[in-house]
Amino acid sequence: MERLFATEKLGGRSLYRFQAVTVFAGICLVLCYRATHVPKAGAGRAAWLGMLAAELWFGFYWVITQSVRWCPIRRRTFKDRLAARYGERLPCVDIFVCTADPQSEPPSLVMATVLSLMAYNYPPGKLNVYLSDDGGSILTFYALWETSAFAKHWLPFCKRYNIEPRSPAAYFAESDNPRNSRSLEEWSIVKGLYEEMTERIDSTVRSASVPEEIRANHKGFSEWNAGITSKDHQPIVQVLMDGKDRDEVDNEGDALPTLVYVAREKRPQYHHNFKAGAMNALIRVSSAISNSPIILNVDCDMYSNNSDAIRDALCFFLDEEMGHKIAFVQHPQNYTNIAKNNMYGNSFNVLNLVELRGFDGVGGPLYIGTGCFHRREILCGRRFTNDYKEVWDRGMKEKRELSIYQTEEKAKSLTTCTYEHNTQWGNEIGVKYGFPVEDVITGLAIHCRGWKSVCNNPPRAAFMGVGPTTLAQTILQHKRWSEEAPPLFPEVMSPWIMPFIYVAIAKNVYSAYEALFYGETLRGWWNGQRMWMVRRTTSYLYGTIDTVTKLLGLSEMGFAVSTKVSDEDESKRYEQGVMEFGASPEYVIIATVALLNLACLVGGLCKILTSGEASSGFFLQVVLCGLPVIINVPVYEAMFIRKDGGSMPFSVTLVSIGFVMLTLSVPLF
Ligand SMILES: O=c1ccn([C@@H]2O[C@H](COP(=O)(O)OP(=O)(O)O[C@H]3O[C@H](CO)[C@@H](O)[C@H](O)[C@H]3O)[C@@H](O)[C@H]2O)c(=O)[nH]1
Numbered sequence: 001m002e003r004l005f006a007t008e009k010l011g012g013r014s015l016y017r018f019q020a021v022t023v024f025a026g027i028c029l030v031l032c033y034r035a036t037h038v039p040k041a042g043a044g045r046a047a048w049l050g051m052l053a054a055e056l057w058f059g060f061y062w063v064i065t066q067s068v069r070w071c072p073i074r075r076r077t078f079k080d081r082l083a084a085r086y087g088e089r090l091p092c093v094d095i096f097v098c099t100a101d102p103q104s105e106p107p108s109l110v111m112a113t114v115l116s117l118m119a120y121n122y123p124p125g126k127l128n129v130y131l132s133d134d135g136g137s138i139l140t141f142y143a144l145w146e147t148s149a150f151a152k153h154w155l156p157f158c159k160r161y162n163i164e165p166r167s168p169a170a171y172f173a174e175s176d177n178p179r180n181s182r183s184l185e186e187w188s189i190v191k192g193l194y195e196e197m198t199e200r201i202d203s204t205v206r207s208a209s210v211p212e213e214i215r216a217n218h219k220g221f222s223e224w225n226a227g228i229t230s231k232d233h234q235p236i237v238q239v240l241m242d243g244k245d246r247d248e249v250d251n252e253g254d255a256l257p258t259l260v261y262v263a264r265e266k267r268p269q270y271h272h273n274f275k276a277g278a279m280n281a282l283i284r285v286s287s288a289i290s291n292s293p294i295i296l297n298v299d300c301d302m303y304s305n306n307s308d309a310i311r312d313a314l315c316f317f318l319d320e321e322m323g324h325k326i327a328f329v330q331h332p333q334n335y336t337n338i339a340k341n342n343m344y345g346n347s348f349n350v351l352n353l354v355e356l357r358g359f360d361g362v363g364g365p366l367y368i369g370t371g372c373f374h375r376r377e378i379l380c381g382r383r384f385t386n387d388y389k390e391v392w393d394r395g396m397k398e399k400r401e402l403s404i405y406q407t408e409e410k411a412k413s414l415t416t417c418t419y420e421h422n423t424q425w426g427n428e429i430g431v432k433y434g435f436p437v438e439d440v441i442t443g444l445a446i447h448c449r450g451w452k453s454v455c456n457n458p459p460r461a462a463f464m465g466v467g468p469t470t471l472a473q474t475i476l477q478h479k480r481w482s483e484e485a486p487p488l489f490p491e492v493m494s495p496w497i498m499p500f501i502y503v504a505i506a507k508n509v510y511s512a513y514e515a516l517f518y519g520e521t522l523r524g525w526w527n528g529q530r531m532w533m534v535r536r537t538t539s540y541l542y543g544t545i546d547t548v549t550k551l552l553g554l555s556e557m558g559f560a561v562s563t564k565v566s567d568e569d570e571s572k573r574y575e576q577g578v579m580e581f582g583a584s585p586e587y588v589i590i591a592t593v594a595l596l597n598l599a600c601l602v603g604g605l606c607k608i609l610t611s612g613e614a615s616s617g618f619f620l621q622v623v624l625c626g627l628p629v630i631i632n633v634p635v636y637e638a639m640f641i642r643k644d645g646g647s648m649p650f651s652v653t654l655v656s657i658g659f660v661m662l663t664l665s666v667p668l669f
């Protein structure tokens with residue numbers, strides 16, 4: 001039987017492999033140099049030990065990171081074969097969207113995501129969209145209620161003109177007129193309706209309350225009585241559209257997807273486990289309402305950009321030869337709002353195009369929390385066995401046994417605070433608890449149970465999201481995701497200098513080449529290097545400290561939701577590619593590191609000039625300080641030149657100068 005997908009090796013890897021192997025050889029030589037050049041006690045032994053540790057660590061890092069990049073693969077799907085074999089006899093799909101806070105995640109943005117997912121090119125009766133609202137907010141519920149009405153215009157419009165993308169926000173932002181001139185009149189009507197709806201949602205969110213006359217329109221509003229707060233409320237489950245209801249049709253008389261609002265119970269005395277907790281509540285709520293064998297989950301800012309993505313994913317799951325081994329199909333995270341030249345290093349081209357595919361070549365990519373199709377059974381903890389048969393017609397029943405009201409009540413009982421007590425939820429079942437990167441750990445656990453995963457990256461990206469637009473947001477995100485002395489180097493004329501120079505140059509030149517090859521700019525690569533430095537000294541440091549204090553039981557895990565909007569000045573600077581600083585400890589670290597490098601460079605140059613030591617091992621040290629100084633130019637600008645609202649606050653500059661003087665005054669070894 002013809003396969004539903006093809007796997008191809010990514011070509012052109014010989015250059016890469018040459019680079020990886022020779023750099024590795026270089027690292028070995030560097031270590032040889034260390035081993036044969038041990039300074040006498042007192043004469044820099046401590047610094048020598050520090051360098052040795054750093055080089056050993058780098059060697060280890062090199063072997064680990066290169067092994068997953070060794071043989072990346074690319075997948076291609078054959079949707080025509082899927083159509084020929086199955087027609088519209090396709091499985092039901094449940095789609096989960098998570099939102100947490102109407103202030104940092106504006107409901108109108110979330111609704112554009114919801115609409116894009118409802119509009120998939122897929123039998124609507126088989127689609128079920130669930131919105132989890134961890135903010136438990138009537139504003140979000142109101143926005144979803146508006147959306148259920150607008151969907152009746154939007155869905156037939158999308159299908160008639162076969163438009164892409166199907167997020168109305170992204171679609172109308174793309175151009176001022178429709179690509180298909182036949183649709184002009186309808187295009188204007190739908191656009192008008194969309195803008196009016198967005199305006200109503202935004203102004204309701206601004207006023208922070210829903211007027212009485214609107215509340216009268218749907219029974220769901222009555223859930224919000226006076227006492228409700230986002231941290232203290234009963235479970236709420238409201239089916240806003242029922243795909244199984246024959247009378248529920250769009251403006252053309254076609255069936256509609258099911259649309260459900262979910263706010264799991266929250267009480268201050270119970271831990272809610274953030275997004276992982278929301279996902280597990282959704283798994284159970286959906287099992288009572290639609291129980292589809294396939295689950296797609298996206299973050300609220302990740303809209304569907306390719307209406308065929310479900311059919312694409314099914315080409316993997318339904319493939320006769322491999323499908324039964326595949327637990328999940330992960331799509332890369334693409335962002336629409338990447339600043340010029342990737343200022344904050346948030347463009348993941350290389351990650352998406354090399355690393356996810358590299359993982360795919362060795363058993364499957366990680367689960368990265370969004371843009372991922374799972375099989376329900378496997379997400380719920382099933383181990384791999386060769387004889388497992390998926391029940392593809394799950395959730396297909398024409399009629400429910402319970403009424404909608406009874407179904408909602410049952411679903412509510414599955415999302416109470418105590419439901420999971422003394423169960424395996426969050427451990428063996430569902431998404432794992434206790435890690436800020438719940439997604440990665442959950443994916444690894446699935447691999448440990450014997451399953452494989454695949455990475456799919458169709459030519460038209462399946463999902464598009466909003467990346468962080470300020471430095472603070474980026475540091476925060478990466479924090480969550482992670483939880484000089486006497487001549488140290490060989491002299492310029494010594495042959496020992498070769499491996500040092502080779503490792504440094506080959507690694508960086510190759511990484512720049514790779515970035516260019518995958519569509520970044522040189523500036524973008526350069527900015528990415530700066531962000532690596534910033535992240536290593538802030539996010540990962542904080543993450544490590546957090547993890548250690550948590551292990552010692554001194555603090556608890558948190559999940560700070562990243563903001564999806566920024567103020568006008570901030571956005572302007574973001575668009576112009578000007579970095580945004582502020583007054584908190586991470587900026588002190590950034591400024592101190594930058595100043596220290598500058599001080600070392602100046603010190604080193606002075607020493608060379610005054611004592612003519614240019615031929616000594618100092619040369620490499622100066623280069624090593626010089627590079628970070630060049631990379632840090634935007635930081636010096638923010639400290640000493642810029643005067644705008646995003647420049648480095650004077651207090652931060654002052655404190656970091658203090659730190660630098662303190663460091664330099666301590667005699668090292
Ligand atoms: O208590 C919470 C906290 C967050 N979220 C949702 O989780 C998603 C991700 O949160 P966000 O603040 O956007 O974090 P990011 O760093 O952008 O998320 C990335 O990293 C997370 C792990 O740290 C993954 O879960 C995400 O899928 C991945 O996109 C959003 O839709 C939130 O609404 C909840 O539902 N409940």
Ligand SMILES: [Mn+2]
Pocket residue numbers: 299301466562
């Ligand atoms: Mn996000």
